[in-house]
Amino acid sequence: DAMVIQNPRYQVTQFGKPVTLSCSQTLNHNVMYWYQQKSSQAPKLLFHYYDKDFNNEADTPDNFQSRRPNTSFCFLDIRSPGLGDAAMYLCATSLYSGEEQYFGPGTRLTVT
Amino acid sequence: GESVGLHLPTLSVQEGDNSIINCAYSNSASDYFIWYKQESGKGPQFIIDIRSNMDKRQGQRVTVLLNKTVKHLSLQIAATQPGDSAVYFCAGDGNDMRFGAGTRLTVKP
Numbered sequence: 001d002a003m004v005i006q007n008p009r010y011q012v013t014q015f016g017k018p019v020t021l022s023c024s025q026t027l028n029h030n031v032m033y034w035y036q037q038k039s040s041q042a043p044k045l046l047f048h049y050y051d052k053d054f055n056n057e058a059d060t061p062d063n064f065q066s067r068r069p070n071t072s073f074c075f076l077d078i079r080s081p082g083l084g085d086a087a088m089y090l091c092a093t094s095l096y097s098g099e100e101q102y103f104g105p106g107t108r109l110t111v112t
Numbered sequence: 113g114e115s116v117g118l119h120l121p122t123l124s125v126q127e128g129d130n131s132i133i134n135c136a137y138s139n140s141a142s143d144y145f146i147w148y149k150q151e152s153g154k155g156p157q158f159i160i161d162i163r164s165n166m167d168k169r170q171g172q173r174v175t176v177l178l179n180k181t182v183k184h185l186s187l188q189i190a191a192t193q194p195g196d197s198a199v200y201f202c203a204g205d206g207n208d209m210r211f212g213a214g215t216r217l218t219v220k221p
Contacts, residue, residue, distance in 0.1 A: 004155075040214075040216075041213070041214070042201055042211040042212060042213050042214050043156065043201075043211050044211075045210070090155050090156070092155070092156075098144060098205040098209065099144075099209075100146055100158050100161060101146075101156075101158075101209060102158075103155030103156050103157065104155055105153075105154055105155050106153075106154070106155050
């Protein structure tokens with residue numbers, strides 16, 4: 001089945017230690033998104049790629065970076081995680097912008 | 113910019129009753145809306161969508177109503193079941209879909 005896969009499902013990192021979360025898709029969608037979701041809150045869009053074009057949200061901290069080496073994969077890099085970055089990180093895809101998004105199961109990040 | 117928000121953060125209903133979850137939006141140019149369901153520990157999942165040229169759309173046990181005059185949409189779930197317990201988000205288009213705050217639906221047996 002076509003799907004959005006996130007690895008790992010759970011990630012523990014130390015304060016200040018760089019961490020990378022990965023997302024892959026078999027849907028061949030043009031757009032890939034990264035969201036941060038904290039407890040009892042809505043997903044907050046960090047950035048997205050339309051093909052190779054990177055679109056950063058204005059309020060996304062510089063600490064968060066992303067890479068999309070090909071259509072299938074997209075990475076979220078947190079350069080120096082702080083305690084406030086502990087959250088669920090959701091990857092999603094859509095065929096075109098402004099359309100239904102297909103979400104992965106998320107990676108829960110813990111910062112110690 | 114797009115602002116999509118919900119009226120109530122929590123909703124508790126009896127199993128078998130109908131549920132109504134509301135959502136308001138601010139961008140009158142919004143053309144497309146989606147309701148997502150998010151179960152604990154999972155990513156959001158598409159439930160139903162509606163475009164601005166419609167005021168009602170029905171799915172299996174779910175109906176979305178759109179009132180463009182007051183910029184409001186609602187999700188109705190018929191005969192609510194325990195498996196419907198989740199957080200429900202509305203999302204509207206703009207540059208990209210933006211999520212409202214979410215309503216937690218709890219179904220009491």
